[in-house]
Amino acid sequence: MSGPDGGAAGGGPGEAGNGVPIVEIEDLKTYFPIRTGILRRLAGYVRAVDGVSFEIRRGEVFGLVGESGCGKTTLGRTLLRLQRPTGGVARLEGRNVLEFRGRDLRKMRRRMQIIFQDPVGSLNPRMPVSDIIGEGLLAQADVENRWGERKVRDKRVGDYLEEVGLRRDYARRYPHEFSGGQRQRIGIARALALDPEFIFADEPVSALDVSIQSQILNLLLDLRDRHDLTYLFVAHNLSVIQYISDRVGVMYLGKLVELSPVAELYANPRHPYTIALLSAVPDPDPRVRKKRIVLTGDVPSPAAPPPGCRFHTRCWLREQLGDPEECATIDPPFREIGGGHRVACHFAERIREEVSTAAVIGVEEPPGVPGGADPISQAS
Amino acid sequence: MVLLSVADLEVRFHTADATVHAVNGVSFELEEGETLGLVGESGCGKSVTSLAIMRLLPQPAGRITGGTVTFRDAILTELPEDEMRDLRGKEIAMVFQDPMTSLNPVLTVGEQLTETLMAHRQMTRQQARARAVALLEMVGIPRPATRLGAYPHQFSGGMRQRVMIAMALALEPKVLIADEPTTALDVTIQAQILDLVRNLTADFGTAVILITHDLGVVAGMTGRVNVMYAGFVVETGTTAELFAHPRHPYTVGLLRSIPRLDDTRHEDLVPIEGQPPDMTVAPRGCPFAPRCAWREERCVAENPALEPVVPGTPIVTTGPGATHRAACWYPATDEEARHGAPLRAAGGAA
Numbered sequence: 001m002s003g004p005d006g007g008a009a010g011g012g013p014g015e016a017g018n019g020v021p022i023v024e025i026e027d028l029k030t031y032f033p034i035r036t037g038i039l040r041r042l043a044g045y046v047r048a049v050d051g052v053s054f055e056i057r058r059g060e061v062f063g064l065v066g067e068s069g070c071g072k073t074t075l076g077r078t079l080l081r082l083q084r085p086t087g088g089v090a091r092l093e094g095r096n097v098l099e100f101r102g103r104d105l106r107k108m109r110r111r112m113q114i115i116f117q118d119p120v121g122s123l124n125p126r127m128p129v130s131d132i133i134g135e136g137l138l139a140q141a142d143v144e145n146r147w148g149e150r151k152v153r154d155k156r157v158g159d160y161l162e163e164v165g166l167r168r169d170y171a172r173r174y175p176h177e178f179s180g181g182q183r184q185r186i187g188i189a190r191a192l193a194l195d196p197e198f199i200f201a202d203e204p205v206s207a208l209d210v211s212i213q214s215q216i217l218n219l220l221l222d223l224r225d226r227h228d229l230t231y232l233f234v235a236h237n238l239s240v241i242q243y244i245s246d247r248v249g250v251m252y253l254g255k256l257v258e259l260s261p262v263a264e265l266y267a268n269p270r271h272p273y274t275i276a277l278l279s280a281v282p283d284p285d286p287r288v289r290k291k292r293i294v295l296t297g298d299v300p301s302p303a304a305p306p307p308g309c310r311f312h313t314r315c316w317l318r319e320q321l322g323d324p325e326e327c328a329t330i331d332p333p334f335r336e337i338g339g340g341h342r343v344a345c346h347f348a349e350r351i352r353e354e355v356s357t358a359a360v361i362g363v364e365e366p367p368g369v370p371g372g373a374d375p376i377s378q379a380s
Numbered sequence: 381m382v383l384l385s386v387a388d389l390e391v392r393f394h395t396a397d398a399t400v401h402a403v404n405g406v407s408f409e410l411e412e413g414e415t416l417g418l419v420g421e422s423g424c425g426k427s428v429t430s431l432a433i434m435r436l437l438p439q440p441a442g443r444i445t446g447g448t449v450t451f452r453d454a455i456l457t458e459l460p461e462d463e464m465r466d467l468r469g470k471e472i473a474m475v476f477q478d479p480m481t482s483l484n485p486v487l488t489v490g491e492q493l494t495e496t497l498m499a500h501r502q503m504t505r506q507q508a509r510a511r512a513v514a515l516l517e518m519v520g521i522p523r524p525a526t527r528l529g530a531y532p533h534q535f536s537g538g539m540r541q542r543v544m545i546a547m548a549l550a551l552e553p554k555v556l557i558a559d560e561p562t563t564a565l566d567v568t569i570q571a572q573i574l575d576l577v578r579n580l581t582a583d584f585g586t587a588v589i590l591i592t593h594d595l596g597v598v599a600g601m602t603g604r605v606n607v608m609y610a611g612f613v614v615e616t617g618t619t620a621e622l623f624a625h626p627r628h629p630y631t632v633g634l635l636r637s638i639p640r641l642d643d644t645r646h647e648d649l650v651p652i653e654g655q656p657p658d659m660t661v662a663p664r665g666c667p668f669a670p671r672c673a674w675r676e677e678r679c680v681a682e683n684p685a686l687e688p689v690v691p692g693t694p695i696v697t698t699g700p701g702a703t704h705r706a707a708c709w710y711p712a713t714d715e716e717a718r719h720g721a722p723l724r725a726a727g728g729a730a
């Protein structure tokens with residue numbers, strides 16, 4: 001990594017996932033007040049992030065998946081200090097991010113970048129792209145990078161536009177003059193141009209066609225390999241997550257429910273929510289009719305999460321096991337089950353060893369526990 | 381019955397220093413109850429085509445410079461603005477690619493939903509409120525009654541997207557244009573939303589134009605597909621036929637770059653080589669020529685028209701019997717499509 005504060009040499013590309021932690025999160029909580037009525041009285045809290053602990057190692061891609069509204073964006077924003085936590089700590093190289101002040105804070109802001117989920121809201125409509133990307137460069141200019149010089153800056157802007165598959169001359173255009181996917185890539189170019197060490201990439205490729213998506217994913221991996229970049233990568237597309245991640249965390253209603261090295265997670269998912277998620281991926285072959293686990297039951301509110309296991313109101317495994325009491329009363333601990341695989345389910349061991357993604361997404365075999373009913377319904 | 385017909389549609393943007401040739405003669409028809417997929421490279425003109433149909437192109441830069449759009453008997457491209465406004469939402473609704481551009485940041489989600497319902501459906505405020513709650517519930521927003529007072533920025537990305545979908549569904553339109561409606565949704569909620577769209581087509585005969593980059597969604601949802609490149613439709617046909625036998629080299633490349641969940645090979649993903657087209661210059665030959673491995677001399681000089689892949693086949697434009705057509709002088713064979721490159725000797729035409 002460039003810059004004098006590069007920190008300890010970490011796990012390179014070959015050993016991604018064995019490196020030292022760059023980010024540590026401990027029991028992190030971020031709540032939002034809910035206000036109702038004309039008086040906007042306080043009616044409770046949305047517990048967007050509700051006690052999350054994990055670490056991200058230098059040089060790894062940590063994939064984060066989970067239901068819409070489960071707290072992924074809030075988690076990332078809290079980590080980057082764009083949102084104040086309600087409790088717990090987030091550390092960057094061992095230092096609480098809340099402690100950064102002044103020059104340190106400025107430096108941290110450059111080292112940790114974000115690619116926003118909503119490209120429109122994050123691009124100033126009154127600035128041409130050259131300034132949108134250039135602004136950050138100018139703010140972080142020093143004698144070494146010479147980003148203060150217009151020519152150096154413009155060249156860098158053009159280079160990064162090209163890297164993300166846009167034309168150099170687009171630098172003159174304004175955000176509203178682009179398509180959805182083009183705007184998303186401007187956000188990516190802006191984050192990358194600053195030479196960060198850590199990027200919170202929030203759905204960075206969701207608006208891109210598969211070809212450009214591939215180009216961007218390869219670019220991100222290439223930068224990781226060359227500069228030891230670290231990513232917290234949020235996506236709903238599970239094949240994208242599989243392709244890019246070293247480890248994956250699965251979130252449900254403000255909490256992590258499973259965390260594992262990527263190959264292990266896809267081959268041997270151990271949380272019923274993860275299995276349902278994997279079963280719902282649409283297949284690009286129109287002839288394939290998959291079996292999909294339909295989650296029944298109401299989506300619980302993050303303002304009033306269910307007691308015990310948060311997933312118990314919709315859990316197909318619990319149903320198969322005949323509604324064991326602990327599901328509704330005891331919050332399952334997030335425990336290690338070997339090989340860096342962590343899961344928060346009392347009955348993770350009851351999911352058959354051979355329940356692999358192949359079986360879940362495959363055409364015949366439903367996942368099952370001995371003696372259980374078939375939770376799978378035919379997707380139309 | 382054909383509901384919507386787009387003929388030779390052409391859209392230009394006039395920016396400070398150039399003219400963007402965003403849509404270059406697009407034609408297609410849409411039948412009642414049919415779902416048409418619209419796919420293609422980022423920036424190829426999918427959203428602009430939809431905005432032109434809705435007559436919502438950004439003003440004054442965007443202009444329809446040619447062609448017509450017809451809905452039933454109404455020629456939308458000539459309709460007075462007040463009549464168009466009546467059609468919008470009620471007859472033709474659109475879910476915009478970017479929720480924030482169509483949600484009002486200073487109104488609560490509840491206010492926006494009830495206003496829309498009251499304006500188009502003659503409901504009392506109370507009825508509209510109850511309906512709004514039901515709609516939010518339908519799109520999977522937990523405890524909707526407690527969230528009606530929230531502002532759009534207090535919703536997650538996917539929740540905002542679902543509010544937009546709820547608004548579009550609320551009006552039970554005849555034509556629904558959904559521009560990337562599920563990009564911000566996890567697969568389980570995506571499946572739920574897609575089921576709602578399916579019900580709409582089944583129960584009300586709504587015709588849907590579904591724009592998406594997710595080819596899995598295209599495969600599962602659509603009967604037909606238009607593949608666009610640089611403002612042209614370069615290939616069209618039934619979804620099954622087009623996925624099994626892609627003929628246009630761009631489609632071949634697109635289908636080859638899909639990452640697959642059951643793909644354990646873990647090779648590098650292969651993007652389509654080359655620069656995206658410069659839409660500020662009027663296309664002369666085939667727009668894909670600079671990036672095409674099948675290119676011959678003729679391609680650079682003459683732009684091929686959208687013709688049946690089996691020459692001489694009569695053209696059916698809609699429904700399950702729609703003719704497979706491609707705009708290419710040297711379409712790929714099945715074997716070449718699998719291989720991802722032309723198999724003939726360099727220089728020799730097929």
Ligand SMILES: Nc1ncnc2c1ncn2[C@@H]1O[C@H](COP(=O)(O)OP(=O)(O)OP(=O)(O)O)[C@@H](O)[C@H]1O
Nearest residue numbers: 177179180181182393402422423424425426427428
């Ligand atoms: N207001 C505008 N002024 C100038 N050019 C524009 C404007 N809006 C869109 N364009 C250009 O028109 C072309 C088509 O844009 P469109 O939004 O239709 O693409 P798209 O196919 O929807 O792409 P995406 O998949 O990225 O959303 C793009 O190249 C874009 O840069």
Ligand SMILES: Nc1ncnc2c1ncn2[C@@H]1O[C@H](COP(=O)(O)OP(=O)(O)OP(=O)(O)O)[C@@H](O)[C@H]1O
Nearest residue numbers: 032048068069070071072073074534535536537538
């Ligand atoms: N500024 C805010 N004020 C109030 N509530 C908020 C705010 N931001 C987020 N929330 C709430 O916190 C919860 C988590 O939101 P978040 O944006 O983190 O979800 P997400 O996992 O990123 O979802 P998506 O996949 O849909 O983007 C949601 O219920 C959301 O409504």
Ligand code: SF4
Nearest residue numbers: 309312315327345346
């Ligand atoms: S603890 Fe019980 S309810 Fe929770 S995921 Fe496991 S089986 Fe399901």
Ligand code: SF4
Nearest residue numbers: 666669672679708709
């Ligand atoms: S017309 Fe020529 S350049 Fe265009 S896609 Fe066909 S072979 Fe390629």
Ligand SMILES: [Mg+2]
Nearest residue numbers: 073117536537
């Ligand atoms: Mg989000």
Ligand SMILES: [Mg+2]
Nearest residue numbers: 179180427477
């Ligand atoms: Mg678009």
